[in-house]
Amino acid sequence: MRPVNPNGSDTILAIEDLRQYFPIKAGLLQKTVAHVKAVDGVSFTVASGETVGLVGESGSGKTTIGRCIVRLYKPTDGSIHFSMTDGMVDIAQLNRNELQPIRRDIQMLFQDPNSSLNARMRIGDIIAEPLEIHGIGTREERRARVNKLLDQVGLGADMHNRFPHQLSGGQRQRVGVARALSIEPRLVVCDEPVSALDVSVQAQVLNLLADLQQELGLTYIFIAHDLSVVEYISDRVMVMYLGKLMETAPTRKIFERPTHPYTEALLNSIPKRVRGGHRKRFVLTGDIPSPVNPPSGCVFHTRCQYAKDICKTETPALRALPTDPQTQVACHLVEELSLQPYYTADELRNLEADHV
Numbered sequence: 001m002r003p004v005n006p007n008g009s010d011t012i013l014a015i016e017d018l019r020q021y022f023p024i025k026a027g028l029l030q031k032t033v034a035h036v037k038a039v040d041g042v043s044f045t046v047a048s049g050e051t052v053g054l055v056g057e058s059g060s061g062k063t064t065i066g067r068c069i070v071r072l073y074k075p076t077d078g079s080i081h082f083s084m085t086d087g088m089v090d091i092a093q094l095n096r097n098e099l100q101p102i103r104r105d106i107q108m109l110f111q112d113p114n115s116s117l118n119a120r121m122r123i124g125d126i127i128a129e130p131l132e133i134h135g136i137g138t139r140e141e142r143r144a145r146v147n148k149l150l151d152q153v154g155l156g157a158d159m160h161n162r163f164p165h166q167l168s169g170g171q172r173q174r175v176g177v178a179r180a181l182s183i184e185p186r187l188v189v190c191d192e193p194v195s196a197l198d199v200s201v202q203a204q205v206l207n208l209l210a211d212l213q214q215e216l217g218l219t220y221i222f223i224a225h226d227l228s229v230v231e232y233i234s235d236r237v238m239v240m241y242l243g244k245l246m247e248t249a250p251t252r253k254i255f256e257r258p259t260h261p262y263t264e265a266l267l268n269s270i271p272k273r274v275r276g277g278h279r280k281r282f283v284l285t286g287d288i289p290s291p292v293n294p295p296s297g298c299v300f301h302t303r304c305q306y307a308k309d310i311c312k313t314e315t316p317a318l319r320a321l322p323t324d325p326q327t328q329v330a331c332h333l334v335e336e337l338s339l340q341p342y343y344t345a346d347e348l349r350n351l352e353a354d355h356v
């Protein structure tokens with residue numbers, strides 16, 4: 001059956017109960033003594049043309065999900081259905097040959113343009129390489145395509161013969177974007193694509209990604225540490241903690257009123273970029289626990305200021321709110337908590353006025 005997206009649009013990706021456990025080996029015989037539960041039972045869908053922000057603290061499992069989707073990892077368990085012309089195909093267990101036609105459709109854009117580009121290759125060859133791997137076009141056609149891509153990402157054709165070290169950080173990430181888009185993917189997993197860049201360049205690359213999405217009809221999964229980066233680019237946000245999804249909701253709703261205590265804490269940690277806005281107190285204390293031995297019950301209970309006894313023993317399922325089916329939340333106490341909105345009424349008015 002074709003999975004249905006909560007937004008009602010065409011589903012491009014449907015993930016069900018995804019798990020990625022990394023074995024920890026020890027001793028002379030290198031026996032597996034435990035597992036890092038990097039992703040531990042995650043389910044979500046993505047609509048075609050949507051931008052979904054995936055946020056959470058360091059070590060929550062965001063990159064691991066991205067690497068499972070582009071099949072750099074073979075998941076331990078669960079399914080990853082991707083929309084192909086003849087229906088949804090579970091790519092989680094496909095072998096290398098079976099994956100070949102799908103690899104064109106799903107690309108990953110990496111955080112650090114310095115290490116993700118081969119320092120010894122010229123820019124033109126870096127961008128053309130995926131075309132060569134997939135046997136697309138003649139040499140001349142590939143060169144023409146590279147020139148068009150350089151133009152689309154705001155770089156001149158004179159970049160063709162340069163090496164990565166002769167470019168600025170922002171220019172290098174533009175090359176990364178051109179390379180990821182060269183084989184016309186439909187889904188791009190953007191793993192913190194601007195966090196290594198200067199603040200002034202971050203906005204340029206974000207705008208570029210947004211423009212290309214419009215032009216090429218792309219779908220993005222946009223990974224970020226904090227909510228401020230995804231606020232303007234994402235239609236929907238998924239909040240992750242210790243390998244599990246805590247909340248997923250339209251971006252606007254997350255900022256208007258978070259429904260999960262972890263989302264509230266993440267929001268409190270970011271400065272407000274609105275006229276008249278002032279920073280709130282950061283309330284999230286303590287380190288994220290080890291994914292080798294995650295806490296029992298709700299994995300967030302060791303840091304949650306609202307935790308009760310039930311939180312220590314029973315794991316809350318991710319469930320849609322009866323009052324708002326677009327919002328899904330994994331918290332026992334969601335009905336009784338009244339969490340603070342990120343923006344005050346005054347700030348919200350200023351925000352709307354400034355965006356008109």
Ligand SMILES: Nc1ncnc2c1ncn2[C@@H]1O[C@H](COP(=O)(O)OP(=O)(O)OP(=O)(O)O)[C@@H](O)[C@H]1O
Pocket residue numbers: 022036037038056057058059060061062063064065225291
């Ligand atoms: N190949 C691996 N082998 C063993 N453990 C791994 C591997 N990759 C990731 N992990 C562990 O899995 C957990 C999730 O890592 P992941 O890189 O997905 O987190 P993240 O949310 O992307 O963090 P960050 O924001 O720092 O990039 C971490 O505890 C990490 O140490």
Ligand code: SF4
Pocket residue numbers: 260261262298299300301302304305306307308311316330331332333334
């Ligand atoms: S289930 Fe309990 S510990 Fe977990 S977020 Fe909700 S209130 Fe906090």
Ligand SMILES: [Mg+2]
Pocket residue numbers: 062063064191
């Ligand atoms: Mg990461």
